[in-house]
Amino acid sequence: MNTFGTIFRLTSFGESHGAAVGGVIDGCPPGLELDMDFIQSELDRRRPGQSRITTPRKEADKVEFLSGVFENKTTGAPIGFIVRNENQQSSDYDNIKEAFRPSHADFTYQQKYGIRDYRGGGRSSARETIARVVAGAVAKLYLRRLNIDITAYTSQVGDIALENDYRIYDLSRTEDNFVRCPDPDIAEQMIKLIQEVRYQGDTIGGTITCVVKGTPAGLGEPVFGKLHAMLGSAMLSINAVKGFEYGSGFSVVARGSEVNDSFYNDNGRVNTRTNNSGGIQAGISNGQDIYFRVAFKPVSTILREQQTVDMHGNDTIIKARGRHDPCVLPRAVPIVEAMAAITLLDAYLLSKATALF
Amino acid sequence: MNTFGTIFRLTSFGESHGAAVGGVIDGCPPGLELDMDFIQSELDRRRPGQSRITTPRKEADKVEFLSGVFENKTTGAPIGFIVRNENQQSSDYDNIKEAFRPSHADFTYQQKYGIRDYRGGGRSSARETIARVVAGAVAKLYLRRLNIDITAYTSQVGDIALENDYRIYDLSRTEDNFVRCPDPDIAEQMIKLIQEVRYQGDTIGGTITCVVKGTPAGLGEPVFGKLHAMLGSAMLSINAVKGFEYGSGFSVVARGSEVNDSFYNDNGRVNTRTNNSGGIQAGISNGQDIYFRVAFKPVSTILREQQTVDMHGNDTIIKARGRHDPCVLPRAVPIVEAMAAITLLDAYLLSKATALF
């Protein structure tokens, strides 16, 4: 329930208004050197307040490792870590104590549990993703040794969209702008749209595309553990995600003769001429680039009056106060990468267990 | 790996050219009356050869229950079942023994396992879905007692598509035509397209929409076990599926103020005025209709020459013989329903375990 993975497993805990958020990474192979600066830099990428287009709430978010690391290397023991919460101004949330915010977790949590930490959305808080980013950074360090590289970027904000083919962009430029879009011109348009939306107290969604290079053939399990099913499950577990597609995805107009990826001998390596499969065939990686796209709805918290119902069933009006996050996409880019890294490492370790003699 | 679910668990086995396919259903509550006619009728819905637009391969597909049922009721013991394979004409597959069919499982299985049952795609055979349909039928019988109803239908074939809003269709008419589309006129167009594609020895993909009515609020787990993540994982585990979206999905142009679902008091029940959430908020059902859409690529087997590589790395030409399935969608409709039923029942049973005192 709060654990993800089969071999490389992340168990996460924490709400925005408890003492800390954190997690336990189990199944990490021993002897991996943990580059703490890299891990912290990944955390910094997801932090709010990085730019003029994200929520200005400042969070220091310094990770403290509690176990499983000795002389900077993993020992094979579970890696416990926490990030303390700050600025827990519970009074900020008094106006939502009684009313259900539309499209938030308030109503469903109340229905499911009969009790609700109304202060910050409980487990639906965006701070829950901190544990994912830490575990994802550890996974990335391992994948680096296998030359597996993961890059995500914002591919659409509202109606401003990149072309679908990721190969026409220089992905190394993704981090050059606030919105994490590799095309500088489109990025500028996206930023302009987000600012506009922000001034209106509104929010906007979009899509993130993720590209994985260097995956060896053979990762993933044929039936329920298909690699794309695991990636899809990982992505759909991120707050605000509404859809997942890989390879040709929802583009279903073309025929089999157009979509099938022909194999050819590319100087001794079996390659495909096209990659509509998105690097995964029959649930198993085929050695080509893996790519997929993730849809995010607009953030639910808006600075406008909304109709809703309170705890007693009365119709009422609610309006969030203070500042808000007009577009979650820039901060979600490192989270998408993190979940992809965890999923791929887990698939890799599992494939080792049941490999040929 | 070949097991799906946490409480209500399906373990499936079998290839098209072994003796049988089958499965084990564990965690089914005791005392459930098994309507064997219904279960067989669900199996019949997925069987090939039902109409002029599907593969004519005849399969009797009679399910035999081996355990877990006493005097027609479940006992709480695991329910083992098998469906015998027939017509295992292995000679049909001699021409693909050596070459990798494009976009099939041949190459990735060979890479992963170093051994491959070349006769029928091994675990990637469509016959693997038989176990899903049987378990799904059992789950549907349970869900019926909870008044949860699941209906899927073909919503797009190639470029012929229904409108997105399922409420404008009479879903009870879905089974009236071969393509399982609730709009008779569109259905006719779809069938015409599929026939056209078939004559060309080609294949075509599309989308299936699934609607779940009657789900109580509170199903699903907040973080990694979000109800839509489980549904997405279930759907993406079906052969040929390339994408999953629920609620507003990939329609990301609208703003938060347009997408949020306002609550109101509907004669004592908390309802939402819109349902862009697709019945799931923060990963937990909210009592509204759940709906989602699944993208299927065209079937890989086409009756045309295709370039590929053989086991020794040589470029070669391959051409499938005999008959083929031009569009998997009509047969996939009951499979989508089955996986939805399994997922919802599993979420329901899990929610019982950790419910309020």
Place this chain on the structure above:
Amino acid sequence: MNTFGTIFRLTSFGESHGAAVGGVIDGCPPGLELDMDFIQSELDRRRPGQSRITTPRKEADKVEFLSGVFENKTTGAPIGFIVRNENQQSSDYDNIKEAFRPSHADFTYQQKYGIRDYRGGGRSSARETIARVVAGAVAKLYLRRLNIDITAYTSQVGDIALENDYRIYDLSRTEDNFVRCPDPDIAEQMIKLIQEVRYQGDTIGGTITCVVKGTPAGLGEPVFGKLHAMLGSAMLSINAVKGFEYGSGFSVVARGSEVNDSFYNDNGRVNTRTNNSGGIQAGISNGQDIYFRVAFKPVSTILREQQTVDMHGNDTIIKARGRHDPCVLPRAVPIVEAMAAITLLDAYLLSKATALF
């Protein structure tokens, strides 16, 4: 619940009076040659009616593999198998339909499930162990390639017991007698006792000792997955088992200075001078012989009148008819070996997943 293992996983199903018992082995590495004669011979070892001291009920018990095997080798796909039940003379059980047999599953199953297949004990039937023996035989074939060898033997029947140190016996003689005891003289005494008990319509328990040679150091997980905890769980899951001890076990009189196993350099290999640890230290194999002992209670079915209660709560007298099994130990020897093999292979495959780079 009906699945055992993490990587190499057995899911079992079936009751004595259904159509068949069987199982699904998932996670078996590909390319393993299945020696079908060996597998059948293991099944024959657990079969009733082998000798004058076991139940004379004849069961052919021919295993049929349904999937996961191609040209006699495992393919990496799940291995489904069944063994048909014969002689399902349900009328034999009419007298126990209404009354709870003492120390049987009747009462607890009725309490738990509210429904009960009274014909043969449902899942508590000894036939459930067939799936274990088949999976254990497959595991043994794999372990053979690692030079891991497992031998169990009857070490006590009633008050007739072998010395605790297994090294003083020639374990290759275990199969020379009906009771599977490596000491021919003690074996004769045991057989005599069992016959005596049988004539009295009574039953007798005892212990089985199991020795595993050739395990490499490093198998097992430190905390909840300790190798001996997994072995203990495996053994305690066998019908009629009441206790498990490994190494020095319940012999707790000696002091630390006497029990600690000193290391020494044995021509380049780190060895221990004693093996009170039973080959497992801190939950992880240390390369020495693993040995453990399992206690079995007397079989509950006796040919004597017993006081009990019927389904309606009335005190009543029950008496089993026909023949009975006076001592389960001889037939349990291959079951103990099978569960040990499954557990060790699972631990081995798991250790591969999280091994050093």
Place this chain on the structure above:
Amino acid sequence: MNTFGTIFRLTSFGESHGAAVGGVIDGCPPGLELDMDFIQSELDRRRPGQSRITTPRKEADKVEFLSGVFENKTTGAPIGFIVRNENQQSSDYDNIKEAFRPSHADFTYQQKYGIRDYRGGGRSSARETIARVVAGAVAKLYLRRLNIDITAYTSQVGDIALENDYRIYDLSRTEDNFVRCPDPDIAEQMIKLIQEVRYQGDTIGGTITCVVKGTPAGLGEPVFGKLHAMLGSAMLSINAVKGFEYGSGFSVVARGSEVNDSFYNDNGRVNTRTNNSGGIQAGISNGQDIYFRVAFKPVSTILREQQTVDMHGNDTIIKARGRHDPCVLPRAVPIVEAMAAITLLDAYLLSKATALF
């Protein structure tokens, strides 16, 4: 691996010389009032330095809850908690950095992981049990509402043993003495023996008996999830445990006619006249008292010279310095109770999931 349980799940982390030990409790039902004083008092029971017969190492061991609790009640979210380590005087361990302590985790960890936190035994440290005691205390608070009561006590130290029948003792007197033995006279003898052993720099083992009253019939799963198999796995996962038996256990001399527990109608309740089953029949609780016995070997750390091998394979002599724990039993009593509580609550919640309609 570091997670225990199916529904109520404890994931533990931490070594003695990292910053903290801790855990995450997942699957705890919402609305449970956490009595923090009780939880801390349970932790205090396992703490060293409580008496003249245990290790004098002082550990404050104050638990900090980080999540999952709101206004002192569980919310259904995962409960993260930590206990900071103190007095991490790593210099104490310099003499064991190079040599493998006999019967410790040093050698097997080095073999398994190729890296080892030599400072305090890594995950084999007794501090790992802190997480168990915290989770066990939470489980006890839930079980209290079900009127399930768990009491463990020291039943043997070296050759000083209580009678096997727990019913002849007043278990409420268990906490009256340092050794946690309900018989004051035997307790005094045990304490004397432990002191004697301590003066010799040696250690002594023994057994703990655990009694569970008030368990309803129906907990446990028939095959691999038998209630006693889960209890056995839980106990065998505790450091230094070498054996587990329940009910009649290793007493295998009696015959079936003597051991079977007759049912009778006890004023409307189905009761058994004897309880050789130990409250569990066919793996499922029958409503009688559950009782079992756990064997602990002597602690491996002794203040005497021992022969061993160093990291380079050279024979050497090692001698632990400072103080040691002559007998782990008194401190293990609350750990046995904690693991029993976790196991029973998990079985209870699982039985709710698959209960009758």
